[in-house]
Amino acid sequence: MDTNVQSFAVANLRRRPVVIETGGFVVGFDPSTTSPYINYATPLPGAEPTAEDVAALIAAFRERGLKPRLEFAPDAAPAVQPALLAAGFTVEAVHEYLVCTPATLAVPPAGPGTPVVETPATEEDYTSVDAALSEAFAGEFTSSPEGAARLRRTQEMGGAVRFVRSPDGGCAGGAMTSAPAVGTSELAGVGTRPAHRGQGIAATVTAVLAETMFAGGAESVWLEYSGEGSRRVYERVGFRPHGTRLYISLED
Structure with a gap:
Protein backbone atom coordinates (compact mmCIF):
# COMPACT_ATOMS: atom_id res chain seq x y z
CA MET A 1 0.00 0.00 0.00
CA LEU A 98 -4.82 4.74 7.97
CA VAL A 99 -6.74 3.40 4.98
CA CYS A 100 -10.47 2.84 4.48
CA THR A 101 -12.05 0.74 1.74
CA PRO A 102 -15.69 0.20 0.79
CA ALA A 103 -15.54 -3.10 2.68
CA THR A 104 -14.45 -1.48 5.96
CA LEU A 105 -16.42 1.79 5.82
CA ALA A 106 -18.92 2.18 8.66
CA VAL A 107 -21.11 5.28 8.23
CA PRO A 108 -22.65 6.37 11.56
CA PRO A 109 -26.40 5.64 11.51
CA ALA A 110 -28.64 8.65 11.06
CA GLY A 111 -30.81 9.59 13.98
CA PRO A 112 -31.76 12.42 16.32
CA GLY A 113 -28.69 14.51 17.00
CA THR A 114 -26.67 13.12 14.10
CA PRO A 115 -24.72 16.00 12.49
CA VAL A 116 -26.08 17.09 9.10
CA VAL A 117 -23.27 17.18 6.55
CA GLU A 118 -23.40 19.77 3.77
CA THR A 119 -21.41 20.70 0.66
CA PRO A 120 -20.27 24.35 0.53
CA ALA A 121 -22.40 26.25 -1.98
CA THR A 122 -21.39 29.90 -1.57
CA GLU A 123 -18.25 31.94 -1.04
CA GLU A 124 -19.47 32.52 2.51
CA ASP A 125 -19.58 28.76 3.07
CA TYR A 126 -16.01 28.26 1.87
CA THR A 127 -14.84 31.20 3.96
CA SER A 128 -16.59 29.77 7.02
CA VAL A 129 -15.02 26.34 6.52
CA ASP A 130 -11.55 27.86 6.12
CA ALA A 131 -12.03 29.95 9.29
CA ALA A 132 -13.35 26.98 11.27
CA LEU A 133 -10.42 24.77 10.29
CA SER A 134 -7.97 27.53 11.22
CA GLU A 135 -9.57 27.70 14.65
CA ALA A 136 -9.74 23.91 14.97
CA PHE A 137 -6.01 23.60 14.31
CA ALA A 138 -5.20 26.33 16.85
CA GLY A 139 -3.93 28.81 14.31
CA GLU A 140 -1.42 26.51 12.56
CA PHE A 141 -2.52 28.38 9.46
CA THR A 142 -4.30 31.71 9.12
CA SER A 143 -7.74 31.88 7.56
CA SER A 144 -7.52 33.80 4.27
CA PRO A 145 -9.26 34.35 0.92
CA GLU A 146 -6.54 32.17 -0.63
CA GLY A 147 -7.38 29.34 1.77
CA ALA A 148 -11.07 29.55 0.91
CA ALA A 149 -10.16 29.57 -2.79
CA ARG A 150 -8.08 26.40 -2.37
CA LEU A 151 -11.06 24.69 -0.78
CA ARG A 152 -13.23 25.69 -3.72
CA ARG A 153 -10.63 24.39 -6.18
CA THR A 154 -10.53 21.09 -4.31
CA GLN A 155 -14.27 20.72 -4.83
CA GLU A 156 -14.18 21.87 -8.45
CA MET A 157 -11.25 19.60 -9.42
CA GLY A 158 -12.93 16.34 -8.41
CA GLY A 159 -12.23 16.27 -4.70
CA ALA A 160 -14.80 17.02 -2.03
CA VAL A 161 -15.31 19.51 0.81
CA ARG A 162 -17.93 18.77 3.45
CA PHE A 163 -18.93 20.56 6.64
CA VAL A 164 -21.48 20.73 9.43
CA ARG A 165 -23.19 24.07 9.89
CA SER A 166 -23.12 25.71 13.31
CA PRO A 167 -26.24 27.22 14.90
CA ASP A 168 -25.02 30.71 13.94
CA GLY A 169 -24.98 29.72 10.27
CA GLY A 170 -21.21 29.31 10.01
CA CYS A 171 -19.15 26.12 10.16
CA ALA A 172 -18.86 23.90 13.22
CA GLY A 173 -16.36 21.53 11.59
CA GLY A 174 -15.38 20.03 8.27
CA ALA A 175 -12.79 18.30 6.13
CA MET A 176 -11.82 17.66 2.52
CA THR A 177 -10.58 14.96 0.18
CA SER A 178 -8.31 15.40 -2.82
CA ALA A 179 -9.48 14.17 -6.20
CA PRO A 180 -8.67 10.45 -6.54
CA ALA A 181 -5.53 9.29 -8.35
CA VAL A 182 -4.20 5.75 -8.86
CA GLY A 183 -7.39 4.48 -7.22
CA THR A 184 -7.02 6.29 -3.90
CA SER A 185 -7.76 9.68 -2.32
CA GLU A 186 -6.33 11.59 0.64
CA LEU A 187 -8.71 12.84 3.31
CA ALA A 188 -7.27 15.80 5.20
CA GLY A 189 -8.00 18.80 7.35
CA VAL A 190 -10.51 17.09 9.62
CA GLY A 191 -11.24 19.74 12.22
CA THR A 192 -13.98 20.80 14.62
CA ARG A 193 -14.18 24.15 16.37
CA PRO A 194 -13.61 23.71 20.13
CA ALA A 195 -17.14 24.80 21.06
CA HIS A 196 -18.65 22.01 18.95
CA ARG A 197 -16.45 19.04 19.85
CA GLY A 198 -17.90 15.85 21.28
CA GLN A 199 -20.90 15.88 18.94
CA GLY A 200 -19.71 13.31 16.39
CA ILE A 201 -18.90 15.89 13.73
CA ALA A 202 -15.44 14.57 12.81
CA ALA A 203 -16.60 10.96 12.51
CA THR A 204 -19.65 11.83 10.44
CA VAL A 205 -17.83 14.18 8.06
CA THR A 206 -15.01 11.65 7.62
CA ALA A 207 -17.41 8.83 6.81
CA VAL A 208 -19.45 10.94 4.38
CA LEU A 209 -16.31 12.07 2.54
CA ALA A 210 -15.05 8.48 2.21
CA GLU A 211 -18.49 7.38 1.00
CA THR A 212 -18.46 10.21 -1.56
CA MET A 213 -15.09 9.14 -2.94
CA PHE A 214 -16.16 5.50 -3.18
CA ALA A 215 -19.31 6.54 -5.05
CA GLY A 216 -17.02 8.31 -7.52
CA GLY A 217 -14.95 5.19 -8.14
CA ALA A 218 -12.09 5.41 -5.62
CA GLU A 219 -10.96 2.04 -4.28
CA SER A 220 -9.61 3.46 -1.02
CA VAL A 221 -9.26 6.64 1.03
CA TRP A 222 -6.34 7.32 3.35
CA LEU A 223 -5.53 9.84 6.06
CA GLU A 224 -3.08 10.63 8.84
CA TYR A 225 -4.08 11.13 12.45
CA SER A 226 -2.69 13.53 15.05
CA GLY A 227 -3.26 11.57 18.26
CA GLU A 228 -4.84 8.49 19.75
CA GLY A 229 -8.14 10.30 20.23
CA SER A 230 -8.48 11.10 16.54
CA ARG A 231 -7.24 7.63 15.61
CA ARG A 232 -10.10 6.07 17.55
CA VAL A 233 -12.56 8.34 15.72
CA TYR A 234 -11.24 7.23 12.33
CA GLU A 235 -11.09 3.56 13.26
CA ARG A 236 -14.75 3.68 14.30
CA VAL A 237 -15.72 4.59 10.74
CA GLY A 238 -13.52 1.97 9.10
CA PHE A 239 -9.95 3.26 8.75
CA ARG A 240 -7.14 0.77 9.43
CA PRO A 241 -3.31 1.12 9.82
CA HIS A 242 -1.30 0.57 6.63
CA GLY A 243 2.06 2.38 6.73
CA THR A 244 3.98 5.54 7.57
CA ARG A 245 4.75 8.88 5.98
CA LEU A 246 7.92 10.88 6.55
CA TYR A 247 8.16 14.67 6.88
CA ILE A 248 11.68 16.01 6.36
CA SER A 249 13.14 19.45 5.66
CA LEU A 250 16.35 21.46 5.37
CA GLU A 251 16.74 24.48 7.61
CA ASP A 252 18.65 27.59 6.54
Whole structure:
Protein backbone atom coordinates (compact mmCIF):
# COMPACT_ATOMS: atom_id res chain seq x y z
CA MET A 1 0.00 0.00 0.00
CA ASP A 2 2.95 2.35 0.54
CA THR A 3 3.63 2.41 -3.21
CA ASN A 4 -0.03 3.20 -3.93
CA VAL A 5 -0.08 6.07 -1.44
CA GLN A 6 3.26 7.38 -2.73
CA SER A 7 2.02 7.23 -6.33
CA PHE A 8 -0.96 9.28 -5.21
CA ALA A 9 1.36 11.82 -3.58
CA VAL A 10 3.18 12.22 -6.91
CA ALA A 11 -0.04 12.62 -8.88
CA ASN A 12 -1.47 15.08 -6.38
CA LEU A 13 1.61 17.33 -6.41
CA ARG A 14 1.45 17.40 -10.21
CA ARG A 15 -1.85 19.28 -9.78
CA ARG A 16 -0.10 22.29 -8.20
CA PRO A 17 -0.07 25.54 -10.21
CA VAL A 18 3.72 25.23 -10.65
CA VAL A 19 5.37 21.81 -10.98
CA ILE A 20 9.06 21.00 -11.32
CA GLU A 21 10.41 17.49 -11.88
CA THR A 22 14.08 16.92 -11.21
CA GLY A 23 16.29 13.96 -10.31
CA GLY A 24 13.45 11.60 -9.40
CA PHE A 25 11.54 14.24 -7.41
CA VAL A 26 8.29 16.08 -8.10
CA VAL A 27 8.06 19.55 -6.56
CA GLY A 28 4.71 21.34 -6.28
CA PHE A 29 4.50 25.09 -5.74
CA ASP A 30 1.49 27.34 -5.16
CA PRO A 31 2.46 31.02 -5.70
CA SER A 32 -0.47 32.17 -3.53
CA THR A 33 1.30 31.06 -0.36
CA THR A 34 4.76 30.49 1.13
CA SER A 35 3.48 27.74 3.44
CA PRO A 36 5.90 24.78 3.58
CA TYR A 37 2.86 22.53 4.06
CA ILE A 38 1.66 23.40 0.56
CA ASN A 39 4.99 24.00 -1.21
CA TYR A 40 6.91 20.73 -0.92
CA ALA A 41 8.36 17.81 -2.87
CA THR A 42 7.96 14.05 -3.02
CA PRO A 43 10.02 11.33 -4.72
CA LEU A 44 8.92 8.98 -7.44
CA PRO A 45 8.43 5.43 -6.11
CA GLY A 46 11.77 3.63 -6.20
CA ALA A 47 13.80 6.83 -6.69
CA GLU A 48 17.54 6.56 -5.97
CA PRO A 49 18.77 10.18 -5.96
CA THR A 50 22.42 11.15 -6.24
CA ALA A 51 23.99 14.02 -4.31
CA GLU A 52 23.65 16.09 -7.48
CA ASP A 53 19.93 15.27 -7.67
CA VAL A 54 19.41 16.43 -4.09
CA ALA A 55 21.39 19.62 -4.76
CA ALA A 56 19.14 20.41 -7.73
CA LEU A 57 16.08 19.79 -5.56
CA ILE A 58 17.35 22.19 -2.91
CA ALA A 59 18.07 24.82 -5.55
CA ALA A 60 14.46 24.64 -6.82
CA PHE A 61 13.28 25.75 -3.38
CA ARG A 62 16.05 28.24 -2.59
CA GLU A 63 15.58 30.23 -5.78
CA ARG A 64 11.98 30.85 -4.69
CA GLY A 65 12.93 31.71 -1.11
CA LEU A 66 11.22 28.60 0.25
CA LYS A 67 12.28 25.93 2.73
CA PRO A 68 13.26 22.64 1.03
CA ARG A 69 10.74 20.14 2.37
CA LEU A 70 9.43 16.70 1.43
CA GLU A 71 6.53 14.43 2.38
CA PHE A 72 6.57 10.77 1.34
CA ALA A 73 6.10 7.12 2.27
CA PRO A 74 9.69 6.01 2.94
CA ASP A 75 9.08 2.31 2.22
CA ALA A 76 8.15 3.23 -1.36
CA ALA A 77 11.56 4.87 -1.95
CA PRO A 78 14.05 3.49 0.62
CA ALA A 79 17.08 5.24 -0.88
CA VAL A 80 15.65 8.74 -0.51
CA GLN A 81 15.85 9.34 3.24
CA PRO A 82 19.57 8.46 3.53
CA ALA A 83 20.37 10.75 0.59
CA LEU A 84 18.47 13.63 2.19
CA LEU A 85 20.04 13.11 5.61
CA ALA A 86 23.48 13.12 4.01
CA ALA A 87 22.65 16.56 2.57
CA GLY A 88 21.72 17.96 5.99
CA PHE A 89 17.96 17.42 6.05
CA THR A 90 16.36 16.67 9.41
CA VAL A 91 13.25 14.65 10.16
CA GLU A 92 10.25 16.72 11.28
CA ALA A 93 7.93 13.79 11.99
CA VAL A 94 6.90 10.29 11.04
CA HIS A 95 3.15 9.74 10.91
CA GLU A 96 1.23 6.51 10.60
CA TYR A 97 -1.52 6.58 8.02
CA LEU A 98 -4.82 4.74 7.97
CA VAL A 99 -6.74 3.40 4.98
CA CYS A 100 -10.47 2.84 4.48
CA THR A 101 -12.05 0.74 1.74
CA PRO A 102 -15.69 0.20 0.79
CA ALA A 103 -15.54 -3.10 2.68
CA THR A 104 -14.45 -1.48 5.96
CA LEU A 105 -16.42 1.79 5.82
CA ALA A 106 -18.92 2.18 8.66
CA VAL A 107 -21.11 5.28 8.23
CA PRO A 108 -22.65 6.37 11.56
CA PRO A 109 -26.40 5.64 11.51
CA ALA A 110 -28.64 8.65 11.06
CA GLY A 111 -30.81 9.59 13.98
CA PRO A 112 -31.76 12.42 16.32
CA GLY A 113 -28.69 14.51 17.00
CA THR A 114 -26.67 13.12 14.10
CA PRO A 115 -24.72 16.00 12.49
CA VAL A 116 -26.08 17.09 9.10
CA VAL A 117 -23.27 17.18 6.55
CA GLU A 118 -23.40 19.77 3.77
CA THR A 119 -21.41 20.70 0.66
CA PRO A 120 -20.27 24.35 0.53
CA ALA A 121 -22.40 26.25 -1.98
CA THR A 122 -21.39 29.90 -1.57
CA GLU A 123 -18.25 31.94 -1.04
CA GLU A 124 -19.47 32.52 2.51
CA ASP A 125 -19.58 28.76 3.07
CA TYR A 126 -16.01 28.26 1.87
CA THR A 127 -14.84 31.20 3.96
CA SER A 128 -16.59 29.77 7.02
CA VAL A 129 -15.02 26.34 6.52
CA ASP A 130 -11.55 27.86 6.12
CA ALA A 131 -12.03 29.95 9.29
CA ALA A 132 -13.35 26.98 11.27
CA LEU A 133 -10.42 24.77 10.29
CA SER A 134 -7.97 27.53 11.22
CA GLU A 135 -9.57 27.70 14.65
CA ALA A 136 -9.74 23.91 14.97
CA PHE A 137 -6.01 23.60 14.31
CA ALA A 138 -5.20 26.33 16.85
CA GLY A 139 -3.93 28.81 14.31
CA GLU A 140 -1.42 26.51 12.56
CA PHE A 141 -2.52 28.38 9.46
CA THR A 142 -4.30 31.71 9.12
CA SER A 143 -7.74 31.88 7.56
CA SER A 144 -7.52 33.80 4.27
CA PRO A 145 -9.26 34.35 0.92
CA GLU A 146 -6.54 32.17 -0.63
CA GLY A 147 -7.38 29.34 1.77
CA ALA A 148 -11.07 29.55 0.91
CA ALA A 149 -10.16 29.57 -2.79
CA ARG A 150 -8.08 26.40 -2.37
CA LEU A 151 -11.06 24.69 -0.78
CA ARG A 152 -13.23 25.69 -3.72
CA ARG A 153 -10.63 24.39 -6.18
CA THR A 154 -10.53 21.09 -4.31
CA GLN A 155 -14.27 20.72 -4.83
CA GLU A 156 -14.18 21.87 -8.45
CA MET A 157 -11.25 19.60 -9.42
CA GLY A 158 -12.93 16.34 -8.41
CA GLY A 159 -12.23 16.27 -4.70
CA ALA A 160 -14.80 17.02 -2.03
CA VAL A 161 -15.31 19.51 0.81
CA ARG A 162 -17.93 18.77 3.45
CA PHE A 163 -18.93 20.56 6.64
CA VAL A 164 -21.48 20.73 9.43
CA ARG A 165 -23.19 24.07 9.89
CA SER A 166 -23.12 25.71 13.31
CA PRO A 167 -26.24 27.22 14.90
CA ASP A 168 -25.02 30.71 13.94
CA GLY A 169 -24.98 29.72 10.27
CA GLY A 170 -21.21 29.31 10.01
CA CYS A 171 -19.15 26.12 10.16
CA ALA A 172 -18.86 23.90 13.22
CA GLY A 173 -16.36 21.53 11.59
CA GLY A 174 -15.38 20.03 8.27
CA ALA A 175 -12.79 18.30 6.13
CA MET A 176 -11.82 17.66 2.52
CA THR A 177 -10.58 14.96 0.18
CA SER A 178 -8.31 15.40 -2.82
CA ALA A 179 -9.48 14.17 -6.20
CA PRO A 180 -8.67 10.45 -6.54
CA ALA A 181 -5.53 9.29 -8.35
CA VAL A 182 -4.20 5.75 -8.86
CA GLY A 183 -7.39 4.48 -7.22
CA THR A 184 -7.02 6.29 -3.90
CA SER A 185 -7.76 9.68 -2.32
CA GLU A 186 -6.33 11.59 0.64
CA LEU A 187 -8.71 12.84 3.31
CA ALA A 188 -7.27 15.80 5.20
CA GLY A 189 -8.00 18.80 7.35
CA VAL A 190 -10.51 17.09 9.62
CA GLY A 191 -11.24 19.74 12.22
CA THR A 192 -13.98 20.80 14.62
CA ARG A 193 -14.18 24.15 16.37
CA PRO A 194 -13.61 23.71 20.13
CA ALA A 195 -17.14 24.80 21.06
CA HIS A 196 -18.65 22.01 18.95
CA ARG A 197 -16.45 19.04 19.85
CA GLY A 198 -17.90 15.85 21.28
CA GLN A 199 -20.90 15.88 18.94
CA GLY A 200 -19.71 13.31 16.39
CA ILE A 201 -18.90 15.89 13.73
CA ALA A 202 -15.44 14.57 12.81
CA ALA A 203 -16.60 10.96 12.51
CA THR A 204 -19.65 11.83 10.44
CA VAL A 205 -17.83 14.18 8.06
CA THR A 206 -15.01 11.65 7.62
CA ALA A 207 -17.41 8.83 6.81
CA VAL A 208 -19.45 10.94 4.38
CA LEU A 209 -16.31 12.07 2.54
CA ALA A 210 -15.05 8.48 2.21
CA GLU A 211 -18.49 7.38 1.00
CA THR A 212 -18.46 10.21 -1.56
CA MET A 213 -15.09 9.14 -2.94
CA PHE A 214 -16.16 5.50 -3.18
CA ALA A 215 -19.31 6.54 -5.05
CA GLY A 216 -17.02 8.31 -7.52
CA GLY A 217 -14.95 5.19 -8.14
CA ALA A 218 -12.09 5.41 -5.62
CA GLU A 219 -10.96 2.04 -4.28
CA SER A 220 -9.61 3.46 -1.02
CA VAL A 221 -9.26 6.64 1.03
CA TRP A 222 -6.34 7.32 3.35
CA LEU A 223 -5.53 9.84 6.06
CA GLU A 224 -3.08 10.63 8.84
CA TYR A 225 -4.08 11.13 12.45
CA SER A 226 -2.69 13.53 15.05
CA GLY A 227 -3.26 11.57 18.26
CA GLU A 228 -4.84 8.49 19.75
CA GLY A 229 -8.14 10.30 20.23
CA SER A 230 -8.48 11.10 16.54
CA ARG A 231 -7.24 7.63 15.61
CA ARG A 232 -10.10 6.07 17.55
CA VAL A 233 -12.56 8.34 15.72
CA TYR A 234 -11.24 7.23 12.33
CA GLU A 235 -11.09 3.56 13.26
CA ARG A 236 -14.75 3.68 14.30
CA VAL A 237 -15.72 4.59 10.74
CA GLY A 238 -13.52 1.97 9.10
CA PHE A 239 -9.95 3.26 8.75
CA ARG A 240 -7.14 0.77 9.43
CA PRO A 241 -3.31 1.12 9.82
CA HIS A 242 -1.30 0.57 6.63
CA GLY A 243 2.06 2.38 6.73
CA THR A 244 3.98 5.54 7.57
CA ARG A 245 4.75 8.88 5.98
CA LEU A 246 7.92 10.88 6.55
CA TYR A 247 8.16 14.67 6.88
CA ILE A 248 11.68 16.01 6.36
CA SER A 249 13.14 19.45 5.66
CA LEU A 250 16.35 21.46 5.37
CA GLU A 251 16.74 24.48 7.61
CA ASP A 252 18.65 27.59 6.54
